[in-house]
Structures are given as C-alpha cells and as structure tokens.
Amino acid sequence: MTSLKRTPLYEAHVKAGAKIVEFGGWEMPIQYAGIIEEHKTCRTMAGLFDVSHMGEIDVKGPDAFKLVNRLITNDLAKIQIKQILYSPMCYENGGVVDDLLVYKMADDHYYIVVNASNTDKDYAWFVENAKNLDVKLENISAKTVQIAIQGPKAEGILQQLTECDLSKIKYYWFDYGKLGGVDSIISRTGYTGEDGFEIYFSPEAAIRIWDKLIDIGREAGLAPVGLGARDTLRLEARLPLYGHEMSSEISPLEAGLGIFVKLGKEYFIGKDALVKQEQEGLSRKVIGFEMVGRGIPRSEYPIIKNGVKIGWVTSGSYAPSLNKNIGLGIVKAEYTALDTEFEIDIRGKGVTAKVIKTPFYYKKEEK
Amino acid sequence: MENPKDLKYTKDHEWVRVEGTKAVIGVTDTAQSLMGDVVFVELPEPGSEYGAGDAAANIESVKAVSEVFMPVGGKIIEVNMELEDSPDLINKDAFGEGWILVVEMSDPGDLDNLLSVEEYGKLIAEGE
Incomplete structure (x- = not known):
C-alpha cells in the first residue's frame, strides 16, 4: 500500500478535533463538529475548507492556449485574463477524463485546477497531448495550498485579511492579492452553492493563514467544514462530482453538462463522439x-x-x-x-x- | 461517555439490557460517535423473528449505513417508533431514549456470548 498524503494543514485539523479519513490517496478531515452542523454553518454563515488535495497544473508557452483548448470541451476563447472557465475534459470516445477550472493568467499562461484523485492521470494526459507543441507543463500541486471560504459571510471575513477589494471580483473571476502578507490568487468560485472564494498560496503560510481566518471569522460564525459537508453542500447545489455524475463511462452531455460543451468549436478531443451522441439523441x-x-x-x-x-x-x-x-x-x-x-x-x-x-x-x- | 455497568455489550458496539426474558437493544455511545449524525433508522417489524447475529435494523448517518446485528435471538416485541421522527436520539442519548428494539429472547444462553462492561471497555481502548 502506498502511504497516504497529508496537506500542510493536517496538524490544524487534528488539533481542531477533526475525524480523519482516506480520500483519493489523502488523509483528509471528513468532519469536525458534525456534518449537519457544518453544512448549516456554511449555508447561514461561513465555512472554511482545506482543499489542498486538489491538483494544480501550470501551462505556459506559445502553444498553451492551443493545448488547453483542444483538451477541454468548453471554449477557452470566451474568457479574458483573470477570468476562470469550468470545463469537462474528454477522451476521444466522449468519456470524461476529469472536470476542471482553467484560470487565464495571460494569453500564453493558464493555471488548471483538477480533482485530487485525478491529478497524476490528468497531468499525464496533458503531457501526452502536448507532444510537438511549444508549451511548458508543471504539476505544481505539492507547491500549492488551496483553501475555500464559502457562505454568506465569506467576503466580509476574508476582506479583513486583505487589501485587495473583494467586492470587485465577480463570479468566476480572480485577482492577485496579499492575504495576511502572503501572495495569493483569490478567486470567486466554489463547490457549495454559496457565494465565496477559493484561495491559492504557498504551503509555508498554510497554518498561519488558516488559524488567522478561523480567528477573525469566529465572531461572524466561521467554522471549519470537512469533506462530509462539502459533499452534501455540492449535492444540494447539483454540482457534479467526478466518478459519480460523470466519468470515463458517462459523457458530459449525459451528465447534464451540455452548456459546458461547445460542439461548435473547431476541434476538441471527444468532439466527434459527442456530436454523434447529440445527433442520435441521448x-x-x-x-x-x-x-x-x-x-x-x-x-x-x-x-x-x-x-x-x-x-x-x-x-x-x-x-x-x-x-x-x-x-x-x-x-x-x-x-x-x-x-x-x-x-x-x-x-x-x-x-x-x-x-x-x-x-x-x-x-x-x-x- | 461512560458505558453503563448494568448493560451487556457486543464487539459490534451494541448494548443489551436484560429485563427477565426480554432484552432491550441499542447501540453504544462509541457507535453513535463513529457513525456521526444519524438521519434515518430502518426498524424491523414487530413480531418478526431473528437469530443471534442476524442484521435486524439499519442506522443511516449522513455518510454511511450501519447494520444492527441482533446480540440475542428471538421475536421482536417492540421497536422505538420515536426514532422515525427523531433518529438523532441515537446521537443524543444512545443508552437511553435512543434504544432501538425489544426482543423476547428465544435462548437466554445467547447472553453468555456477550461482553461485560469491562471487556467492552478494553475492546474500545484497543481499537483506538
């Protein structure tokens, strides 16, 4: 058996009394106070999530746009710098490799966020499809901490820790800002059905930022939320989970993700199979x-x-x-x-x- | 929470209170803590019969399903209907209001296979 990975926040979870379980090769907190309580805290106040197990892939170079756009079913041409795109990524047969977020850092630079258990598979898929392209790929998952703060009070709490004007960041956009003095990417995205942010920064600062957020957010009702409530929150909001609503066996069209599949695009991997599915009827x-x-x-x-x-x-x-x-x-x-x-x-x-x-x-x- | 001394226990974290030829059955506080928030309890029909070790009820927490195995065999004579509307009684009061069912024992000899509070306490300590 391979040993399980821990995020830089593992000790903070243990200290907070979290119940730890194995998830996608990681030891993650499934709950702290209890799934129902955490779920309601996120819906009514705010929840703090350690999602550092998620994978991040950096794609840079003259052919970066070309590579990403041929891998995803959504249309990368639709977004501007500092904007984010959600998309499935398919095999030739229309089955799903993974679903992901693409952050546009520059015309020739994209930051891809993928599911924890798919990170290695996805990275290999990027590498395989980058042959003969002028692009530099790096799996930066281990160098990146990701936390999410979600719920109606999320913005007010996070704003206390940064000079960056969060009210200016629109849904599915991001900005760069210092969070407690640490360089971060701050994006208005999430997986709960609530307003909120996902934040990326380097692992050294993880515990300090986490503790600080818990501390300043306490008055507004912020509490840590584990994977158990993350799943009930996303299910209520009908957000799909890879391996469940879509998989190598279930296409994005079958999953009801048709609005993220741009069949009018000139080319993407899986297009022929999905066009056929669409024409024949699901x-x-x-x-x-x-x-x-x-x-x-x-x-x-x-x-x-x-x-x-x-x-x-x-x-x-x-x-x-x-x-x-x-x-x-x-x-x-x-x-x-x-x-x-x-x-x-x-x-x-x-x-x-x-x-x-x-x-x-x-x-x-x-x- | 301490395990009451007057109860008998199983390695599956169930408790048994013997009342003459009847046995009241529930799950322990350790069990409810492992399960997390209980949101549904599937109870057996009163009148149905089960052997010792048979699964007679299911406790569903948000995350998972746990079976309740009969510590002793016999006929179900009562089930805790309060659990239909308040399954969380198992979380709140596992040894009291969270009781699950009462069985008329077919073989009181089944009781010999159960654990004493000391044995159960040792089992939990080893599991941690």
Missing part, C-alpha cells in the same frame, strides 16, 4: 430525484421501474438544508421527465422516488 441522462418513501439513496443503488433496472444512483444523501432525502441518478431517457416516479433499490427493497427540478437548493439572493 439514451440516458443524469436527473435529480427526491425520496417519496422512507430511505436514503446511496451511490450505485439500482433504479428500478416495473421490476426492470433503468439506471443507478450516482450520488445520494440526506440533504440538511432541505430536510429531505435526495439524489442524482443516471436513468434511461424515457424516465427523465419531472414527476416521473421510480423505485430505488435500497438493500433489496424498492422505495419510491420521483424526479424533481434541480438544483435542489438555491442560495438566497441578498438585497
């Missing part, structure tokens, strides 16, 4: 459902209609903000209409569920 799609009967849907539980398996649950949980049991699942196209009922096979028992509108949760608009 045979299955990811939908959101809620349990009508009593029970909690879990990943991989079969979805049944009239005794026949029509799909499976890709993610499911009790939803703390809704006090309901909800899930995402991939089902045959004829069962995707709103209000369609089917059964989730929970330990051999069919429990009724019905297709509902997603996102399950919308953040409350201010003003």
